[in-house]
Amino acid sequence: QRSHWFLPRLKTAVELLQTERRYCEQLELVTTYFVKLLMAKGTLKKDIKESIFSSIEAIYSVNQSLLVNLENGFLGRGFDQFCSQLHHYSTYVDNIYTASKVLREYGSKKNHARLVLVLESTIRNFSLSTQNFKTSTILCHSRYKHFLHDLAANTSPSNPEFELVSRSATAVNDISQRIQSNARRHNNHLQLCRVQKMLKGQKTKVLAEGRWYIREGWLNVVPLKGTGAKPKMFFLFSDMLLQAKRCSTLLPTSGDKFVGQCAYPLLDCTVEKVFGHTKSQGGLISLIFPKAKLLLMSVNQENINDWYHSLSATIRSRKK
Helix, strand or coil: HHHHHHHHHHHHHHHHHHHHHHHHHHHHHHHHHHHHHHHHHHHCHHHHHHHCCCCCHHHHHHHHHHHHHHHHHCCHHHHHHCCCCCCCHHHHHHHHHHHHHHHHHHHHHHHHHHHHHHHHCCCCCCCCCHHHHHHHHHHHHHHCCCCCCHHHHHCCCCCCCCCHHHHHHHHHHHHHHHHHHHHHHHHHHHHHHHHHHHHHHCCCCCCCCCCCCEEEEEEEEEECCCCEEEEEEEEEEECCCEEEEEECCCCCCCCCCEEEEEECCCCEEEEEEEEECCCCCEEEEEEHHHHHHEEEEEEEHHHHHHHHHHHHHHHHHHHH
C-alpha cells in the first residue's frame, strides 16, 4: 500500500524539482542580465524597470524559496508558502500589456537599442528572451497545476501533506487560469495590431475594445448580378467581417498592404451554405446582413468548409 502512493509521488516530485531548477535559472538570468545590469549601467530608470519587469524580482525570491523546500523534500509546506505569494504573479501577468508597450518604446530609442540587442543576444544563448520568458511563465504555472494534481492524487489522505497539496492545487489552478486568460488577450492584441499594420492608412480601424481576431484568407466574391468572381482578402473578427483588396504592386511601399473596402457587422447576420455539402470541388456560402448580401466562393472544399464553420460559430456567439 505504501509503494502504491510512494513511487508515483516520487516520480512527480523529481520531475517537479527539475522543472523548478530550470525555471529558477531563467529567473536568475532575467533579473541579472536584464534588470541589474541595465540598472547598473544607468540606462534603465526605476519607473521603466517597474513598467517592464513589474514584480519579477519578488517572483524570483518566491521561487528560490520554493526550490529550497523542494530540494529538502518539503513539498506540501513549500507550495503552501508559495501559494501565499501568488499575488506577485497576478501583478506580473496583469502588467503584460504595459510591459510590451514600454519595451517596444524603450528598444526603439537609438541610444538604448544596441544595449537591448546585446542583452537579448546574451540571453538567447540560454534559450531565453523577454518575450519567451513570458511564455515560460505561463507554461511553468501550467506544469505546477498538473504536478500538484498528480501529487494530490498520489498522496495518501492520511499523509499530513495531503491537505496542503490539495489546497495548493486549487490556488495554482486559479492563478493558472488567470495567466492563460491574460496570455490569450495579449496574443489577440498582437493579432489585431498585425492586421492593422497590413491595412494602408487609418480609415479602417481594427483595434477595438472587446474585438477578437478569428481568421483571415482569400475568398472569391461572386457578384449578385453579372459574372466574374473577384478574389478578395477577408478578415474575420468576433464582431465583423472585413473585406479588403491588395494595394497596387506598382507602389513599392504598398505592395504588401491592403485597403479595407467594407466592414460587415455580424450582428443580425445569417450564413448559409449554398453548395459544397458533398465532396465536390469547392463551394459557395451566402451571408445576409441587414443592408447587404454577400456570396463567397472557393474552389477548395476544405477552405470553404472551414470558413463556413468559423462564420457560423462566430455569428452564433454574437446572438448569445
